[in-house]
Amino acid sequence: MIEICHLYKQYVHNEFYALKDINLIIDRGEFIFIVGPSGAGKSTLLKLLLRETLPTRGSIKIFGRDLTQLKNREIPFLRRNIGMVFQDFRLLSDRNVFENVAFSLRIIGTSSREIRKRVPLVLELVGLKDKAFKNPNELSGGEQQRVCVARAIVNRPSVLLADEPTGNLDPATSMEIMTLIQDINIRGTTVIVATHDKDAVDHFQKRVVVLENNQLVSDQERGVYFNAH
Amino acid sequence: MIEICHLYKQYVHNEFYALKDINLIIDRGEFIFIVGPSGAGKSTLLKLLLRETLPTRGSIKIFGRDLTQLKNREIPFLRRNIGMVFQDFRLLSDRNVFENVAFSLRIIGTSSREIRKRVPLVLELVGLKDKAFKNPNELSGGEQQRVCVARAIVNRPSVLLADEPTGNLDPATSMEIMTLIQDINIRGTTVIVATHDKDAVDHFQKRVVVLENNQLVSDQERGVYFNAH
Amino acid sequence: MHIRSLLYFLGEALKSIVRNGWMSIASIGVVSITLLILGSFMVLSFNVALFTQDIKEQVQIVLYLDETSDQETKLELQRMLASHFQLEEVRYVSKEEAMERLKQQLGDRAYLLDGYNAEENPLRDSYQVRTKIPEDIPIVAKEIADYPGVGYVDYGSGVVEPLFQFTGLVRWIGLAFMAGLAVTAIFLIAHTIRLTVYVRRKEIMIMKYVGATDWFIRWPFIFEGLILGFIGAIIPVIVIYYSYQAAVLWMQANIYFIPLIPPERIMEEIVKAIIPLGVVLGVLGSSISVRRFLKV
Amino acid sequence: MHIRSLLYFLGEALKSIVRNGWMSIASIGVVSITLLILGSFMVLSFNVALFTQDIKEQVQIVLYLDETSDQETKLELQRMLASHFQLEEVRYVSKEEAMERLKQQLGDRAYLLDGYNAEENPLRDSYQVRTKIPEDIPIVAKEIADYPGVGYVDYGSGVVEPLFQFTGLVRWIGLAFMAGLAVTAIFLIAHTIRLTVYVRRKEIMIMKYVGATDWFIRWPFIFEGLILGFIGAIIPVIVIYYSYQAAVLWMQANIYFIPLIPPERIMEEIVKAIIPLGVVLGVLGSSISVRRFLKV
């Protein structure tokens, strides 16, 4: 599903690598936590998978396609198969919660009837049914984060990337969202979650990949957060 | 220091109250955690203290001044005495990290020499010494959050409000930042932290105020996170 | 494009126009104002062109006959003039008519010529000749001066040339101004739309990040540009129409001797220039501006 | 303001101009272009005004003397004319001079008047009278017609009035266009600067949230507006200066009979109008625009 091979990433104007010599193979249907201190390169890894940025060296393959070879006009179709929860939310501030979530469906040409059926369901799942017609900037931090989760899962992507999906959520809601993500994983979606949520990592006992100093330092099946350090 | 009396807050277009009948007295030098589920009104309470928004009913006093009576031109001077870590960071994206932190000093007319002395010190404290000349959007989520902390504390305000100051940080860095905030509190600054960070709340054993369903449901000296529920 | 998508894009465009409130109004305002300047100047310029044309057409050649030539030669001359391809009008003026005109010209001093009568008229028979293109006069005058039976030719040389140069200059200034204004309109409109798109650059990038194709993002902007451009072009056309009509009425009532192009005829030109300019600029401006932010 | 703050604000303004790159250039472009249009039109308009003034000043009253009046009355008339406050120039034209002129006027048909000589001259002595304000001619003409020793008065009535109406119209059109362009310039510049401020509304709000006073936020924008407005005004002034100089040289070489205002004199007017307009608009535009986002 995902094959990362000797991947290096250096942002322009930076003297250091944000990612150094990463090797990682992820199978279809896996659930992976990526953990590590702030600035370790977790978001960078997810950004590379979404083709938001290109690697400096090395190869990164997803769905059997090498992202470094991808043509510009193919990028949208890659992204439609990847649901992404962004660390900084990236909600469209010029339309309401419903339309933000619906947008993922509109771009793939889903009919309005279908949209009116599926979006409320997903909003219900993340606990935002009664905020559907609010503007994102009228929501609390945690609510915005949940809108972002809803948008990422509404079109049932084959890969779900989540960057800190519970950073602004209380432990109880966090656990709900994480359980929701696990449910999606059980139905077949490959899930990669970059997180600092020690409780969730410890609780779910999934594969844990640890980044430290921008390098991959550990990769354990059924890992826990503290083990990693 | 801070006196909140029968405070109600209802945002325009909302049918419900974001805060209902809040009563709270905070003394000089206290350290308070505000916890509660997503959407409970924690950020709203901090926004009210910063006079970012006005209460619908009730009174809110800080430094002996009623914020509902404050004249527009007095607001900046109120805010200079309050350091705030925003949940959504609010960094100036058109200038680098150094200038973002220095901004708090510039507005109070600090000399350039003083700024060149103090800003690197604070950046060192939050562990961002080597990112001083980066633009905020070249930073990881956790790094941005730390810049925000640095800006809030650099001019040694008499009150520090922190909204989810560790939401994007790994447990180790979180603990460092929380300890930093505690140090500042020990030197006399009143501190109010809205957070979901169970570990920190449990660890520091400070006063814990719990909001639930937009109401104040518990207020304990030396509280812990789980007790609250 | 599916009809469903079309409706969606149109809806998005309209929503966006409403949502952007004052920015939409300001864009329409800029389009309207620049096209209004351009349009007013076109009206002015066309009328000035008509006026100078009018003046130029009053310039003519006076060809005095050689008194001594015989009837044969006179007829030959008449034939040659009639068949000259550059000439518009050839009018014979007998010396009696010429004397009559001169008296009129002298006004209340006409008594000075009272000494002359039908028998004793020192003036000459002549032809008044007008060319199809007024600018041809100097050349044609030289040519027909050599015709048989011609005494001499007078066309106000030394006055006519500068006059033509002057009217030519007026036309050039008009054209230069109009071209300048058109370029300005293009620049201003494109710039305004670019800024309004720039304001929404974050939204555009987010759309790309969640998998929208470039065209999916672009279409609403194209429709938006089209609508803004069209409204922005309609307004000056209406304003110009009514104010020009009022101006023509006022002028006809007060300064009767100035020729004016009728409102209907000039509006055709204006509409043909302004509406497409607004629409094309709106569409181009927005789609080109969007392009910058699609590269993520 | 402290000198330290002043330097800081200026520095911020300059940094912001550099940082905004194409937006700054575009703002300067809009200011330049609108002021260039306005300026060019001013130049054109002033010259047209001079030209029509020139034409108007050629209009004069011819006052024919009553042949029968005595020397006393003639002197009295001369005194009255000399002391008339509305008159600019009074020139005596003897009948000999008048005959001479008439012959010149008839050109090659002057031989028609060969029958007259110094003894037998049916023309009259006259005064050519010019008024200070050409528009006064019809009234003054009526007035002096009743003076003693006046035969009759001629000023081309029926031609002069429409001419004055026409030149008046030209002036009004010029003024209307100039006013319209000035309003447009104001609108466009204010709008552009508003948009550029709008792009930075988030930054402005953040500054307020961390305790900056309104003036602390406003000053850099004011300086920025001032700099952009000034540069944007300087450019069209320079462009107009050089192109007008070139135009004047070309015109003098080719179309000698058109009077032109010398570059130096017209530039004074242009500079006095354009530079303050640019600076004031830049400053007002930015400080007013910032105001909207200061209310948090």
Ligand SMILES: Nc1ncnc2c1ncn2[C@@H]1O[C@H](COP(=O)(O)OP(=O)(O)OP(=O)(O)O)[C@@H](O)[C@H]1O
């Ligand atoms: N656009 C960028 N330009 C330059 N440097 C960047 C950029 N984005 C990230 N970096 C740098 O690359 C490093 C890794 O960043 P990344 O966002 O991947 O960290 P992270 O592991 O997600 O951290 P966090 O947990 O704080 O979100 C950081 O040091 C950061 O400063």
Ligand SMILES: Nc1ncnc2c1ncn2[C@@H]1O[C@H](COP(=O)(O)OP(=O)(O)OP(=O)(O)O)[C@@H](O)[C@H]1O
């Ligand atoms: N600007 C706004 N306009 C309208 N409603 C708002 C606005 N800001 C917040 N709200 C609503 O008020 C309620 C309280 O919001 P607040 O941001 O205070 O929550 P919070 O406790 O900080 O939550 P979180 O932990 O998710 O950040 C939420 O239901 C939210 O939707």
Ligand SMILES: [Mg+2]
């Ligand atoms: Mg990150």
Ligand SMILES: [Mg+2]
């Ligand atoms: Mg909050």
